[in-house]
Amino acid sequence: MSSMDKMWASFIAIGLMVFASLIISFARxxxxxxxxxxxxxxxFLMFIPILLYMLVSLL
Structure with a gap:
């Protein structure tokens, strides 16, 4: 996997993390x-793809 693909995977993980945090903050x-x-x-279920994208960006 190229460095650019890893970069985009990490950006997607960061974006999903921000979105999940906003949902939790709104819900509470x-x-x-x-x-x-x-x-x-x-x-909470959004953390499954976040974890997968994080692992992809690390490997």
């Missing part, structure tokens, strides 16, 4: 009940 400050749980689960 502005929502209640089921919507809060759903948004938290979505943000």
């Amino acid at each position: 400050t502005r929502t209640k009940g089921v919507l809060r749980a759903v948004l938290s689960i979505i943000a």
Whole structure:
């Protein structure tokens, strides 16, 4: 894998991490009940591709 591909994989991981953090922050400050749980689960599940992109960028 080329260095440029690794760079783009790391940028995607960083972007997904920012988006997941924004979702968690929004869920904890502005929502209640089921919507809060759903948004938290979505943000948590986003960490699976974040982890994969991170590993790709490291290898």
